[in-house]
Amino acid sequence: MKGFIIALQFLTRLPTPAVAADGGAFARSMHWFPAVGVVIGALVAGAAWAGAHLDPRLGALAALIVWVGVTGALHLDGLGDLADASGAAHKDRERVLAVLADPHVGSFGVVAIVLQLIAKLVLLGLLVEARAFAGLMLVPFAARIGPLVWNWWLEPLHQGLAARFRSAIGPAILLAWAAALVTASWWVPALLVTPLLVLGWGWRVRRTIGGISGDGHGAGIEVIETALLLALVVSAAGGHGR
Template sequence: MTGFFAALGFLTRIPAPAFATGDAQGDLARAAPWLPVVGALVGAYVALALTLGAFAGPWIAALAGILTWVIITGALHLDGLADVADGLGAAHGDTQRFLEVARDSHLGSFGAVALVLQIAAKLILLAALAGRAGPHMLHLAPALILIAAWARWLPLALASAMPPLAGGMASRLAAGIRTPIVIVEAMALAALSAWLAPVLLAALPLAAGHALYWRARLGGITGDCHGASIEIMESLLLLALLLR
């Protein structure tokens, strides 16, 4: 279970046993196959918060859901989204310039706008879903669990489809990715989606679209790109669920 606990510690703020291996690359590599499983756990917490908040109304439900999403992940992926937005805004097609800006810990205007829009998008989508579900909030839980799982399967697919741009999280993650495992996990998520929420099969073409975008724009992938992709995938799947 070392890989699972490494993934839990990496992706969430849920307390997990500490493994002082001194091998950061090995820990993240072992965590790779477990990312969708931890994603499902994140989705379960969000679904619970949304269900409890619905007793006070759809907007309170949405607020409870987005707060849980941010707190349980430690805003990890939002940080990646902000860094990518700043990098893309300043790079003007220069990959090296993108890497320099994305590594800067300061938040720029592009990153700030991206954060506001992403949080607003999720808040509005969750409120709309809660309002539509009404007294049947529990029916949303399987879809929310699958959305979070699909979003964290996405880095595995991206890392198996293109090289990391530089040393860091992306390269450490790629070391633990095995294409057969990525395919099996995709098949499992697709089967569950076909049964519980068929519209979420849109995750497969959306993953291909992410891969094509990063390959065309940067020629590779970084850890920040993975975080940004997770956030965008979650919002797009929430939208797909709403438009079902």
Template sequence: MMRALLVAIGFLTRLPVPASVFDDARAQSRSLAWYPLVGAIVGGLLCLLAWPLQHAPPLLSAVLLLVAWVCLTGALHLDGLADSADAWIGGLGDRERTLTIMKDPRSGPAGVVALVLVLLLKFAALASLPAPAWIALLLAPLLARAALTLAFLSTPYARSGGIGRALVDAPRAAAIVALLAGAAACALADWRGALALAVAALIFLLWRQACLRRLQGMTGDTCGALAEITEAGVLVALALSY
């Protein structure tokens, strides 16, 4: 159990974990159930940073929080967002062409624009939220990682290989319990928690439908894009709620 949590932490963040945990195939598969908790850990660390920044100028505080957010996660999902944007535009509706472009490590104009727009949305939302914005900082990363767990439970994997292949056969019961726990956390955050959950669910349904239509499934890159879009959507919705 602990090894699976360490795998999830090591994969989704830049927090140090023993390298040996990644040699355990069973732990890699079981790590999916821990994704929402890792999102909560990311959110908790952001809240720790937000505490001393609550009296700083809002724009400066938002920039520092966003930089910390990106550094903490290693820009893992931002890379998936850029690859997905390039592939969606350049793929011209063709499945194989879209998958091929996703493999290209270079970022094209569409990928760069997607990164800039999502980061701008996050920055603007963070700057607009009343400090220290505990609910937004906790729920945005939690729901984004919960969306990844749900994606692997409910959506076919579009590639024969890839870093996400080990998660396809993850134990379902533990993952479902983790998703229910994430939903319960939203319920504890008054009506704004329900709003965040609703926005995350809507984004998930729309993106899953788009992936099924184009790819007949999802990939690691589309999951990265899902996480980034979910975080941005939840932050924007919560900022607009005040």
């Protein structure tokens, strides 16, 4: 439970009890990232459901506001930073690292964040109209399995958060969350694309910037969340087509 609270403090802006944590406990809290995703998903789906009582578009907007608010735009920040770094990827590694370390957001980052928010808003609107609240609740859960896989698989780009988490991830925890994902996919089959998305993002960051970092984790979560929302929309449309 301590690890879950630490993960909740790190990934959200929700009020939590104060807990003392050393470096090892902080690293092990990564085991709970997908569980935190369930909490985020429940709040997002609840906002969508409540807003939908007035209008589906209002439900989508409420869900997006809660999504950004509860996470403190943490992953959007990573998406912006990685977009800027990708723009410098044709140069040397030192330049890429310098852009990642720069706290300012460039034009690539601004465009990436705006497009991400628009994409989520449109997809949320379609899901609210389809009443796909259960699937929406599970999207943040599935996306947060990604960081566990990337930390286990990829070399850390630098000695930051990704490097601290790396030692805490092993095959047992990956198998446990894989089993949870398979179970969730029984009710929401669209989640079955998650492994392909996780592996695809890992391959991309390794090829583009050479490893994984905190920004790579945040950007990956955002990209996978949007891709899963799209998969849910396609699945819902297919169901209505039958």
